[in-house]
Amino acid sequence: MNNAQDHAFTLDEIARRLGARLVGDGTRRVSGLATLSDAGPEDITFLANRAYLKFLPDTRAAAVLLHPSHADDCPTACLTMDNPYLGYAELSALFDPLTARDAPGIHPTAVVSASASLGKGVQVGPHAVIEDGARLGDRVIVGPGCVVGTDSVIGEGSRLHANVTVCHGVVIGKRAILHSSCVIGGDGFGFAHDGSRWHKIAQLGGVVLGDDVEVGSCSSIDRGALGDTVIGDDVKIDSQVQIAHNVQIGDHSALAGCVGIAGSTKVGRNCMLGGGVGLSGHLTLCDGVQVTGMSLVTNSIHKPGVYSSGTGAMSNALWRKNAVRFKQLDDIVKRLTRLEKKQRNR
Amino acid sequence: MNNAQDHAFTLDEIARRLGARLVGDGTRRVSGLATLSDAGPEDITFLANRAYLKFLPDTRAAAVLLHPSHADDCPTACLTMDNPYLGYAELSALFDPLTARDAPGIHPTAVVSASASLGKGVQVGPHAVIEDGARLGDRVIVGPGCVVGTDSVIGEGSRLHANVTVCHGVVIGKRAILHSSCVIGGDGFGFAHDGSRWHKIAQLGGVVLGDDVEVGSCSSIDRGALGDTVIGDDVKIDSQVQIAHNVQIGDHSALAGCVGIAGSTKVGRNCMLGGGVGLSGHLTLCDGVQVTGMSLVTNSIHKPGVYSSGTGAMSNALWRKNAVRFKQLDDIVKRLTRLEKKQRNR
Amino acid sequence: MNNAQDHAFTLDEIARRLGARLVGDGTRRVSGLATLSDAGPEDITFLANRAYLKFLPDTRAAAVLLHPSHADDCPTACLTMDNPYLGYAELSALFDPLTARDAPGIHPTAVVSASASLGKGVQVGPHAVIEDGARLGDRVIVGPGCVVGTDSVIGEGSRLHANVTVCHGVVIGKRAILHSSCVIGGDGFGFAHDGSRWHKIAQLGGVVLGDDVEVGSCSSIDRGALGDTVIGDDVKIDSQVQIAHNVQIGDHSALAGCVGIAGSTKVGRNCMLGGGVGLSGHLTLCDGVQVTGMSLVTNSIHKPGVYSSGTGAMSNALWRKNAVRFKQLDDIVKRLTRLEKKQRNR
Structure with missing residues (x-):
């Protein structure tokens, strides 16, 4: 689903609302918010997690909200903020179709x-x-x-x-x-x-x-x-x-x-x-x-x-063996302690 | 929230309904039910768990429902029952605003x-x-x-x-x-x-x-x-x-x-x-x-x-080490068994 | 609850709908679906799990849906299919009272x-x-x-x-x-x-x-x-x-x-x-x-x-000991490794 068309903003407007620094054409309008890899030329996107940095060079977005340290790598207009994830939260509210629709x-x-x-x-x-x-x-x-x-x-x-x-x-x-x-x-x-x-x-x-x-x-x-x-x-x-x-x-x-x-x-x-x-x-x-x-x-x-507690998943075959051993754990420690004593008494 | 004011009962009435023995002024009215530490002079309270005995001397309640063995420690009127927690259940029904409100x-x-x-x-x-x-x-x-x-x-x-x-x-x-x-x-x-x-x-x-x-x-x-x-x-x-x-x-x-x-x-x-x-x-x-x-x-x-099953929570740092060992548990037991054999063969 | 009486089918009809082979009187009517042990003379039943084979000889059902390999053990009419559990799914839809009741x-x-x-x-x-x-x-x-x-x-x-x-x-x-x-x-x-x-x-x-x-x-x-x-x-x-x-x-x-x-x-x-x-x-x-x-x-x-992960349930007394040992598991392995080294160095 895509309700993005309900809203459109210039990059200048967005920069002002977010308190972000704009590099690029402030009169360009965006009408949607999408991920780095999904965004098209009508969309703004964001980079808040280094794991997605690889998608930055090829983004088709109109603009990218990101940390100043990534501005040089951005192939299109960018808005820079120290906490781009927080900026993303504010952007998401701008593009939320629910906020527009409510009539008392x-x-x-x-x-x-x-x-x-x-x-x-x-x-x-x-x-x-x-x-x-x-x-x-x-x-x-x-x-x-x-x-x-x-x-x-x-x-x-x-x-x-x-x-x-x-x-x-x-x-x-x-x-x-x-x-x-x-x-x-x-x-x-x-x-x-x-x-x-x-x-x-x-x-x-x-x-x-x-x-x-x-x-x-x-x-x-x-x-x-x-x-x-x-x-x-x-x-x-x-x-x-x-x-x-x-x-x-x-x-x-x-x-x-x-x-x-x-x-x-x-x-x-x-x-x-x-x-x-x-x-x-x-x-x-x-x-x-x-x-x-x-x-x-x-x-x-x-x-x-x-x-934390618990144990992480493993193959069922391995787990069956280990889960049985868990039930013997106190006995296992007793066996170990006995061995240690014998060792010391030697 | 406090709906206690919807109801008021004399201590005599309460003792009769609960089958409890009253020590104190039976004409005194109470209009609410609260914990030992929260109860005020309009409230009745109860002691059903020894962990709360420390709050008994300073309670401001009008009356306390408790076991006969604690009656001497009670600074105010008391109602005694062998199972004061059961008495609390009955009291709670008396003071339940829901029961009063229903109209068919x-x-x-x-x-x-x-x-x-x-x-x-x-x-x-x-x-x-x-x-x-x-x-x-x-x-x-x-x-x-x-x-x-x-x-x-x-x-x-x-x-x-x-x-x-x-x-x-x-x-x-x-x-x-x-x-x-x-x-x-x-x-x-x-x-x-x-x-x-x-x-x-x-x-x-x-x-x-x-x-x-x-x-x-x-x-x-x-x-x-x-x-x-x-x-x-x-x-x-x-x-x-x-x-x-x-x-x-x-x-x-x-x-x-x-x-x-x-x-x-x-x-x-x-x-x-x-x-x-x-x-x-x-x-x-x-x-x-x-x-x-x-x-x-x-x-x-x-x-x-x-x-029971599972494991209790510990610091994540310790848990990470132990959870890895859990996956090796069957192997660990095999190592132990080998050592024991060598020991015996000596 | 039993809504079975809402529907009745001949065994011939059922065999045709399921693509099953019928052994027995095709004109007999069934009006309900029940388990092997609960089915009465108006019901059809099924056998899809060998664990229930023991109930087959004594079933009171009018007919049993089962795998051809069990046909000889069936004391009454039977419908055979390679996947009788799938047949059961189709039967269940036939006898579902919900499907009959809906009015647009x-x-x-x-x-x-x-x-x-x-x-x-x-x-x-x-x-x-x-x-x-x-x-x-x-x-x-x-x-x-x-x-x-x-x-x-x-x-x-x-x-x-x-x-x-x-x-x-x-x-x-x-x-x-x-x-x-x-x-x-x-x-x-x-x-x-x-x-x-x-x-x-x-x-x-x-x-x-x-x-x-x-x-x-x-x-x-x-x-x-x-x-x-x-x-x-x-x-x-x-x-x-x-x-x-x-x-x-x-x-x-x-x-x-x-x-x-x-x-x-x-x-x-x-x-x-x-x-x-x-x-x-x-x-x-x-x-x-x-x-x-x-x-x-x-x-x-x-x-x-x-x-899989986790551990299966055991008595709480045993579990308490083992759960404590789980917290020591990494240390236990270190103790074992020390013993092994000593052994090797002997």
């Missing part, structure tokens, strides 16, 4: 409670439901099929894509982006056992999302048992993530797809959790912790750095 | 088939769809945006939160709680290969959920290929869980977030699966099996107990 | 844009939303609560079950089956960091699904950053799967539940990923790769075959 208004099929309060320029899509006492800030966009529960608050400029569920008593900050079918504020998983069966513990807390939070499609952030589940400012959460009750995530942390965090665990600021990472409950991860994909963390981490 | 009735935007049958006091939310032949028991609550498929049955007192999908021909017992965006009865994953491409196997079975089952947000329970996927009574399933076709789960088992169970596996009664656990297909786990978080189970388990 | 038409509560184009025989369910410029091919079925975004295309004969979200600018081929609450075309997870906070990279690409693709419930296929996420023909994707931006999956590959694939990874044709498998980003897996359940793949794979 409440669709006639939406069900909006008389006791809900809606700010200026709010858009509520077809079949969306806004329950009693909910408050939507200015310019909030609620997509088709979304449900915003009783007494929940959505901060200004936030967008809920289609079929999002925000349960009752949830507080969402400004400029949130919630993707389709994510659920904010479903019950946490709490039960007391009487010796023979489970008794539900009603989940009386809420969920509080800071400003600039993004949540991917089909992700779940559960409400607190007592007290809230708290997601800090500028936290980015990918698709298929599970965040259990009373978890706390510090500002600017990023969680990749399929991460699961068990109840009451605290993740610090500026942490990064790779895809499929699992954190046990009641842990504390300090600021600046990175955990690589599919690692299991069962103890708190008090020192910034990169952490 | 069919929202005018709901689409309810003329051939569906609805019990007494049923509530169907905005934009919900009840298809042909579906039967909802007394006091069933169907949230906004839910779909209940053709010929499905929902037992009395069950609640479907927003945007739940119950596909056709599914049977759900009494008092079920289904959280937002979960899907009960999507197709199992079955295909036959003809040597060059896949042919779909229509999934002709259904899903049967017993009584008192809870299913978390965004979880999937797939319908059987032939015969049903069967979830026993009092089974508790967290968010982001995948249960494949023809799985059977015994009564009172609990599955934490992100668990995945492959086709036709049978999990016994009173089992507990930690977050992210994976069970291969066609296995049998006997009653009383616990599996710790993110473990992979590829063989049946015939003895109750706790099972 | 646009439900009056559906919201269909005037600029959308709908083919012949299209069915749009209650509360579904078809946005501007969307194009639905002939006989497309859109279930209740689905949203088809602006300018998206759904190929002829495709079915969207309830509450599916297809975002804007997505292209879906013919005969797709999308299960409830899956999301096709949510944003990929892309951000640039400015040293203190994240800047969103608008996801300007789309998603392209080939023909005959199936996607399970609650799965996510994210749209590309620049360029598209591309799923080939006849790719089968189970429930709870996460496919990140710009991933490419080759024709005929199958992904089991809870798989997660990070950005820009390319999976070849005829690959099979077991449940919970994780693939890191920017990898290439060649054609014909199989990865067993819950394995982590962090490097490209250039040779067809079966690959």
Whole structure:
């Protein structure tokens, strides 16, 4: 798909918006953004990763956004910035067809409670439901099929894509982006056992999302048992993530797809959790912790750095042998220790 | 969020409902439930875990629910019970704002088939769809945006939160709680290969959920290929869980977030699966099996107990070395065995 | 559940449709399909796996579909085929109640844009939303609560079950089956960091699904950053799967539940990923790769075959010892190497 034709900008305009230095003809217009190898003569492109430097000489793009150190290698107009990847982020917003299309208004099929309060320029899509006492800030966009529960608050400029569920008593900050079918504020998983069966513990807390939070499609952030589940400012959460009750995530942390965090665990600021990472409950991860994909963390981490667990893939034939040996590992060490003793006693 | 003000009870009332023994002024009223450290003078709290005993002397709560052995250490009124965590579960229901708010009735935007049958006091939310032949028991609550498929049955007192999908021909017992965006009865994953491409196997079975089952947000329970996927009574399933076709789960088992169970596996009664656990297909786990978080189970388990796999997180630098060694593990054992032989032959 | 009574066929009819050879009375009618052990005298059954051969002598079925080599052991009428599992797939379609029930038409509560184009025989369910410029091919079925975004295309004969979200600018081929609450075309997870906070990279690409693709419930296929996420023909994707931006999956590959694939990874044709498998980003897996359940793949794979990682479950007591030893593995090998040197120097 290519929605690039919806927008066109001169290189001068782009340089001004990005604060970039332009080398080349500022009156040339570009109407699309593409990769170095895919870009055509109507497109602007960027170079932010040295691995793609090899594509620079042959690019057909009208202009390339890149680091000043690569300007001499650029066969066409260029815009230079110290952080071209950041420039790419700004370019992507310029060329985003979604930003152009939104028209405020409440669709006639939406069900909006008389006791809900809606700010200026709010858009509520077809079949969306806004329950009693909910408050939507200015310019909030609620997509088709979304449900915003009783007494929940959505901060200004936030967008809920289609079929999002925000349960009752949830507080969402400004400029949130919630993707389709994510659920904010479903019950946490709490039960007391009487010796023979489970008794539900009603989940009386809420969920509080800071400003600039993004949540991917089909992700779940559960409400607190007592007290809230708290997601800090500028936290980015990918698709298929599970965040259990009373978890706390510090500002600017990023969680990749399929991460699961068990109840009451605290993740610090500026942490990064790779895809499929699992954190046990009641842990504390300090600021600046990175955990690589599919690692299991069962103890708190008090020192910034990169952490990992598991084993990488190998041929199944080799793996079968090694996995059996893993089950014998403690015995293997005992055998080794015995040998060492004999050696020493000689 | 704090909905505690919606409810107020005297300590005498609470003691009577919980069957607890009260020490203190029974006429005092409490209007909220909070943790030991957060509770204020309008709140009741509880102590169910010795780790929190340190907060007891300084609690500001009006009353504390605790074990009789801690009564002497309590600076305020107390209610004693042998299982205070169970008492907490009952308290949480008392203070649950959801229970107070529900008003029966069919929202005018709901689409309810003329051939569906609805019990007494049923509530169907905005934009919900009840298809042909579906039967909802007394006091069933169907949230906004839910779909209940053709010929499905929902037992009395069950609640479907927003945007739940119950596909056709599914049977759900009494008092079920289904959280937002979960899907009960999507197709199992079955295909036959003809040597060059896949042919779909229509999934002709259904899903049967017993009584008192809870299913978390965004979880999937797939319908059987032939015969049903069967979830026993009092089974508790967290968010982001995948249960494949023809799985059977015994009564009172609990599955934490992100668990995945492959086709036709049978999990016994009173089992507990930690977050992210994976069970291969066609296995049998006997009653009383616990599996710790993110473990992979590829063989049946015939003895109750706790099972685990995987490795815990360590620094990435150390992990890289060890993960490489894991690939050499079988060779390492061979080297060790050679050394042992030489030793013996000496 | 048993919808089998909706259909009845003579054994002659079935043999003709399947291209099977019938041994027995061709006028006998069957009205259901069941397993060897569950089938009654109104049912047809099949034998496709030797493990179930033991149930053949006692089957109560009217007829059994099986390989010619088992015909002599069959106590009742039989239909023989070289690939009876493939025959079972065809039988399952015959007995599928869903195929009988669909009636075309646009439900009056559906919201269909005037600029959308709908083919012949299209069915749009209650509360579904078809946005501007969307194009639905002939006989497309859109279930209740689905949203088809602006300018998206759904190929002829495709079915969207309830509450599916297809975002804007997505292209879906013919005969797709999308299960409830899956999301096709949510944003990929892309951000640039400015040293203190994240800047969103608008996801300007789309998603392209080939023909005959199936996607399970609650799965996510994210749209590309620049360029598209591309799923080939006849790719089968189970429930709870996460496919990140710009991933490419080759024709005929199958992904089991809870798989997660990070950005820009390319999976070849005829690959099979077991449940919970994780693939890191920017990898290439060649054609014909199989990865067993819950394995982590962090490097490209250039040779067809079966690959694995991780360790199988054992008792927690044994696991605790071995998991500790895993952290010492590199040191253990150093100890072994020292011993070997001493041995050699003797």
